Amino acid sequence: MFKVFLVEDETVVREGIRKNVLWEQYGFHYAGDASDGELALPMIREIQPDLLITDIKMPFMDGLSLIKIVRKELPRTKIVIISGYDDFSYAQQAIHLGVEQYLLKPIIKEKLVEMLNEMREKMQEERYQQQYIENFKREAQEYENFSRRRFFEQIVTGGLSVPEICETAKNLNIDIIAPFYNIVLFSLSSAEYDGSVPESYTENLAAVQNNVTKYFVDHPELIFFRWNITTYAVLVKGPESDIGRNTANCIENIKNRCAMAGHDVSWYIACGTPVSRLGAIPNCFDEASRILSYRYLCPDEHILSEASIMKLTENSRSRLDAGSKEIDPEHIRKFLSSGTEKETDNFIDQILHNIGEEFASLPIFCRYFTMAVFFAAVKYLDSIGCSFDSLWLPEYRPDDSVSTIDEARRYVLRVIKRTIEMRDLESIKQQRDILRHAIGFIDRNFADASISLDRVAKEVNISPNYLSAIFSQEVGQTLIEYLTVKRINEAKRLLRHTDKLLSEIASEVGYKDSRYFSFVFKKITGCTPSEYRKGAKQ
Structure with missing residues (x-):
């Protein structure tokens, strides 16, 4: 039902239009009227x-003045003008302002109804088109996120020059230019997630992931990327006065x-220090990444910062002063289960920093560290x-000859990286089985709308987020892209x-609406289904 509003200074004409038309019968709701533009x-x-x-022609504010304001403030509103024969010069001006139609006085009911039917069909078609575009954007969003992820990786690793960043951002339709930038990183997974196995599907986790992702759609100052299977990144933009807020x-x-x-979902957030140059974003990212990696040592601290790191260090020093010099094995296990190879250096640094340089340099601690x-x-x-x-x-067995922190560090780095490599190989085996199952399911059911x-x-x-990540990574295209191409x-x-008929074909390949099918077909192939059929027959 479309809302219609009438502005007419003649009371008899206004009431006649309002009362003599069964508005709802023609798909309209009569939302109100007024006697002049000002009211x-x-x-x-x-x-x-x-x-x-x-x-x-109306007192106080005429129709032309009203049209100019409405056209500027409500560009989607369709406008039809009422005019007499002696108003023709005004009508011409109104047409230049983008009105859809005009009706001559006296208003004949049949002409009014004819206009309403035409306008309803036009607005309905535009609404359908807008829905098609929004649907297609939602389906394409997964692919865009895949491209954005690759772009973001190149930014934070320094793989692109500033001109290349600007050019790629333009191609991806990302508005990246701003006076200041910051990085927010957050990890999001089920509480029981272990990197050795795919993350199981839960309604709760899927709802949180969807809810968090939706938030960024309406905030142009926040550019959202996926960093890895469980970690997301946000590039925050703004002037110096707003970047902190x-x-x-x-x-x-x-x-x-x-x-x-x-408690069903595990989440941690960290951010860097704002920078004023695109080329400084890698430094900002490194800082945020270093802080986020403390989540393995601060499992109860969801929003991590330099202050929380200082607090952890002070608590660790207090335990050392009290005679407790053990490394919590649960912290190591947690990192081995869900940490990444890129985070390993930071994790080792954190342990040594919390122990304190004086004690960490003792040969007895170095040997204990390697054994632990x-x-x-x-x-x-196991x-x-x-x-x-x-x-x-031999290269992975603990060595009693280790006596310096550098030797211990090199050894621990080798063992942790090897363990993560073995964990990921185990996970990849299961991922490939899952992908075969997923692709088989799509191939058998792509006709299901x-x-x-x-x-x-x-x-x-498995969780939608996990499936999306491994599908893009292993198949080289997103799941929705694969499904659309199949259809x-x-x-x-x-x-x-x-x-x-096109409606039959649309239904057979998984589209309830033949118009949306035609819209997607043209987006993918560059021609309509009818044009394709005609070309194929020739």
Whole structure:
């Protein structure tokens, strides 16, 4: 139902139009009327009608002045003017302002109804087109995120020059230029997630991931990227006076959405220090990444900062002063289960920093450190059913001759990286089985209009976020892209080899709406289904 608003200074004409038309029968809701533009304007701003019918000659504020304001403030509102024969010069001006139609006085009911039908069809078609575009954007968003992730990786690793960053951002339709930047990193996973196995599907986690992702759509100052399977990044933009507030608001909104999930979801947030140059973003990212990696040592601290690191250090020093010089094996296990190779250096630095330089430099601690990490690695690999035979090779066995912190550090780095490598190999085996299952399910069910990333994730029992990440990584295209290409290829075959109606073909390849099918077909192939069929027959 479309909202219509009438502006007419003649009471008899206004009441006649209002009373003599069965508005709802023609798809309209009569939202209100006014006797001149001045009275109408505040009402129009509040109601925001889909269709405005207005006279041209009126006291106080005439129709032309009203049209100019409405066209500027409500560009989607359609405008039809009412005019007499002696108003023709005004009508010409109105047409230049973009009105849709004009009706001559006296108003004949049949002409008014004819206009309403035409306007309803036009607005309905535009609404459909807008829905198609929004649907296509949602389906394409996964691919865009995949491209954005690659772009972001190049930015934070210094792989692109500033001109290359600007050019790539332009191609990806990302507005990246700003006076100041900051990086917010946050990890989001199920509380029981272990990197050795795919993350299982849970309604709660899927809802949180979807809720957090949606937040960024309406905030152009926040550019959202996925960093890896469980970690996301946000590039915060703004002038120097706003960058701190923009960063704080971003963190607060992520926190509020994650906290709603309770203990079922594990989440941590960290940010860097604002920088004024695109070329300085890698430094900002490194800082945020270093702080976020403390989540393995501060499992109860969800929003991590330099202050929380200082607090952890002070607590560690207090324990040392009290005679407790042990490394918590649970911290090592947690890192081995979900940490990444890129985080390993930071993790080791954190342990040594918390122990303190004086004690960490003792030979007895160096040997203890190597033993603690070795046995934690063996125990972890055993817990995930992975053979730890390779850790008994000479380069991975603890060496009693280790006596300096540098020697201990090099050894621990080797063992942790090897353990993560073995964990990831175990995970990849399972990922490939899952992908085969997912692709098989899509191939068998692509004609089902209800198929989606979420439904496929449920079928293979992993989180949509995890499935999306591994599908893009292993297949080289997103799940939605794969599904769409599958559908369009089948549609091409049917167009070439059958005489079925377009509506029948649309239904057979998974589209309930034949117009949306045509919209997607043209987006993918560059021509309409009818044009493709005609070209194939020639």
